[in-house]
Amino acid sequence: MLYQCDEGFYNLTLPHIVCYTNGEWSEFECLPACDYKNATQIADGYIVQKKSRWYTVNDKTQYA
Structure with missing residues (x-):
């Protein structure tokens, strides 16, 4: 499944989440x-x- 942020927001991780073998999902913020x-x-x-x-x-x- 592909996840997207609303306009004006940005995701610093990959645009998908992963189900780990321990049954927990990876982060998406x-x-x-x-x-x-x-x-x-x-x-x-x-x-x-x-x-x-x-x-x-x-x-x-930074400005130059």
Whole structure:
């Protein structure tokens, strides 16, 4: 089964869950997401982008 997060949320794990041999399911969590492209722009500067375009709770970005 494929799981998706609602708009404005982002999943940091794979988009499916796994049933383990102990009978428990793997984690799937939707966290609030921010697209780095919507971050505040500064004059004569830019965001140093990380590997993903999505940021979530307590993520930080850096300007240069």
